[in-house]
Amino acid sequence: MLRMQKLASAIQDAARMLLEEKKVDLVVGFSKGSLPLRSTPCFIRKPEDAAKLTWDCSCENNLANYLRKRQDRVAVVAKGCDARSIAALINENQIDRNNLFIIGVPCSGMVDRAKVEAALEGKDLIAVEEKGDTLVLKAIGVTMEVKLDDLLHDTCKVCRYGNPVIYDMMIGEPAPAKPEDSFADVAAFEALSPAERRAALAAEFSKCIRCYACRNACPMCYCTECFVDCSAPVWVNKSTGTDDNIMFQAGRVFHSAGRCADCGACDRACPMGINLRGMTRKMVKEVKELFGYETGVNPDEKPALAEFKADDPQPFLVKE
Amino acid sequence: MIIAKNALPGLLDKLIAEYEVYAPVKEGTYSLYKQICKGTEAYFGFLNSKIPPKGILFPQSEKLFSYSGAQMEECIDSKKKVVFGLRPCDAQSLLLLDSVFKNDKYEDPYYMNRRANTLLVGMACCYPAPTCFCTSMGGGPFDSKGLDVMLTDIGDEYLVEAVSEKGRELMAKMALSAAGDGQKAAAAKVRDAAVVTCEVKTDGLKNKLDANFYDSIWESFHEKCLGCGSCTYSCPTCHCFDIVDEARDCNGCRVRNWDSCMFPLFTLHGSGHNPRTTGKERMRQRVMHKFKYFVDNFNATACVGCGRCIKNCPVNLDIREILADIQGSEARSDK
Ligand code: SF4
Ligand code: SF4
Ligand code: SF4
Ligand code: SF4
Numbered sequence: 001m002l003r004m005q006k007l008a009s010a011i012q013d014a015a016r017m018l019l020e021e022k023k024v025d026l027v028v029g030f031s032k033g034s035l036p037l038r039s040t041p042c043f044i045r046k047p048e049d050a051a052k053l054t055w056d057c058s059c060e061n062n063l064a065n066y067l068r069k070r071q072d073r074v075a076v077v078a079k080g081c082d083a084r085s086i087a088a089l090i091n092e093n094q095i096d097r098n099n100l101f102i103i104g105v106p107c108s109g110m111v112d113r114a115k116v117e118a119a120l121e122g123k124d125l126i127a128v129e130e131k132g133d134t135l136v137l138k139a140i141g142v143t144m145e146v147k148l149d150d151l152l153h154d155t156c157k158v159c160r161y162g163n164p165v166i167y168d169m170m171i172g173e174p175a176p177a178k179p180e181d182s183f184a185d186v187a188a189f190e191a192l193s194p195a196e197r198r199a200a201l202a203a204e205f206s207k208c209i210r211c212y213a214c215r216n217a218c219p220m221c222y223c224t225e226c227f228v229d230c231s232a233p234v235w236v237n238k239s240t241g242t243d244d245n246i247m248f249q250a251g252r253v254f255h256s257a258g259r260c261a262d263c264g265a266c267d268r269a270c271p272m273g274i275n276l277r278g279m280t281r282k283m284v285k286e287v288k289e290l291f292g293y294e295t296g297v298n299p300d301e302k303p304a305l306a307e308f309k310a311d312d313p314q315p316f317l318v319k320e
Numbered sequence: 321m322i323i324a325k326n327a328l329p330g331l332l333d334k335l336i337a338e339y340e341v342y343a344p345v346k347e348g349t350y351s352l353y354k355q356i357c358k359g360t361e362a363y364f365g366f367l368n369s370k371i372p373p374k375g376i377l378f379p380q381s382e383k384l385f386s387y388s389g390a391q392m393e394e395c396i397d398s399k400k401k402v403v404f405g406l407r408p409c410d411a412q413s414l415l416l417l418d419s420v421f422k423n424d425k426y427e428d429p430y431y432m433n434r435r436a437n438t439l440l441v442g443m444a445c446c447y448p449a450p451t452c453f454c455t456s457m458g459g460g461p462f463d464s465k466g467l468d469v470m471l472t473d474i475g476d477e478y479l480v481e482a483v484s485e486k487g488r489e490l491m492a493k494m495a496l497s498a499a500g501d502g503q504k505a506a507a508a509k510v511r512d513a514a515v516v517t518c519e520v521k522t523d524g525l526k527n528k529l530d531a532n533f534y535d536s537i538w539e540s541f542h543e544k545c546l547g548c549g550s551c552t553y554s555c556p557t558c559h560c561f562d563i564v565d566e567a568r569d570c571n572g573c574r575v576r577n578w579d580s581c582m583f584p585l586f587t588l589h590g591s592g593h594n595p596r597t598t599g600k601e602r603m604r605q606r607v608m609h610k611f612k613y614f615v616d617n618f619n620a621t622a623c624v625g626c627g628r629c630i631k632n633c634p635v636n637l638d639i640r641e642i643l644a645d646i647q648g649s650e651a652r653s654d655k
Binding site: 033034035038039040041042043061065066114117118121122123124126140207209210211212213215216217229231234237238239240241268269270271272273 | 347348349350351365366367370371380381447449450451540543544546547548549550553554562564566575577580583585630631632634635636637638640641
């Protein structure tokens, strides 16, 4: 797609300039991956390597994950959700804003590889061609044209912050505004009876192999010792088992209350295709409804859990 | 021999009466090997399963023994099993696991007991995936080594061939009809058409790894790696484990869980010291173990080219690219 190519070359120019002028030591962005529809995080240190940088609808990883506690001066290519996570990490003193240059890129959504797999019914994608607002997917014996919108990640479909909230330089045209997130998915879950909810969670988390890709892909999961890795005391059994898998995930979600930017990085990282957003978004919704707080949207705002107001709602403590 | 596709569920049902039968089962957009209770549950529409079938013989979480006070009970599983629809790369991986779990230093009764009681019915790969590189790793889409029986999809039927004596006995129980010349020719045709397009150069790789432990090449491979267990848990040859007790008071069990060299915790000592400090050492370990140490120890490469780690890595860190970079690097003589 021409628009994407333009964005890619603008990103390359910016990176080259920053490295040539020695404004940064490193640019973190995306380069072409080894599979079709797959970009991969890349680290550029020489101006002549800037040409490796790319931009398209497969830049799914949250690059904020690579920015914590760095000593070097870094530029990062940030889409909307990366920028929100960066804002949250700055708030938590994990990133020194003075050492970070943010190349903001408006984002209209990234492709969900699982949806591509579903469309191809398990056949392996061999090639892909972009054609306006559709993608032509090719596998052995199959060629199909699918609307890009139908392949977007669910996170991206409801994301209202495709335009980075903080940046030092913005590349490309702003993404169009979207309606307020209705949290229909969470509401549907809440409408279930406790037994049904338990069954729904068990069905998802029985698939978990405890690879911790979700935790490690999350920019906000950075404890030096994760509670699941702790062996004295044992908070969660090391063995896989549906109950322990749920405990692990519930712990992770509670630990990121008011910190999760709903970027969907955990969900995209999960090899087993577990619906992790079902849990993370429940927490995002709670925090938004109780405290009117959305992570990383207003970089100057104090995080919900770092502040106490006398009139904070406390429905979980006392009956109001 | 020949079996019609629509007769396969019935045949599986017969096997289920006698064996624990494991077969690929469709789970949304992928397949997993699971124990099936009905022949119709098996689904052969996918190539490689999401997670390899190694867990049937070497479960992710395996109870070794349980205890209650001074009473101990060992958990040895000697039930007769059939794994149905195993891909050639996965069969090859079991031969590699065999050398880990039974060698001149050690014999693992848990794995070996299951192994001795398990029959492997393979399914040849008519359409290798772009991430498959089995032919570079000593295997191939129609390679039958390690299998007892091999099936080839020829449209509405499968050609069934015995590979081992045990396989011949199993086939005798199946009461199949003989294959005609046309059916054999059809099988030969799909075999010729099944081409693995991806190639990974392995010549000289071991020599490079013998000398490059301290090479600067290891500085960058891990940079984007998240240090998760996705690649190792989806690898059919990875076999590292951790042993823990899960107990309350005096009652509990000792469990063996899959572990991953990509986790920082993997080599963390009780003292707090960690000999593999960063992702660099951990990535080097993963590559060295597969392509050097395993060769040193067992004269084989601990990769069968199934491509799962490539597909499952959340940041698209591709082992083929790492190997190509190492191959392209200058040979070192210093150590
Ligand atoms: S990424 Fe998925 S499979 Fe891995 S630990 Fe997280 S939820 Fe479980
Ligand atoms: S290293 Fe990767 S390609 Fe090789 S056997 Fe393991 S998962 Fe398959
Ligand atoms: S790697 Fe080879 S044996 Fe394994 S699934 Fe692919 S074609 Fe089949
Ligand atoms: S799956 Fe990828 S990110 Fe995870 S440890 Fe392996 S190489 Fe690293």
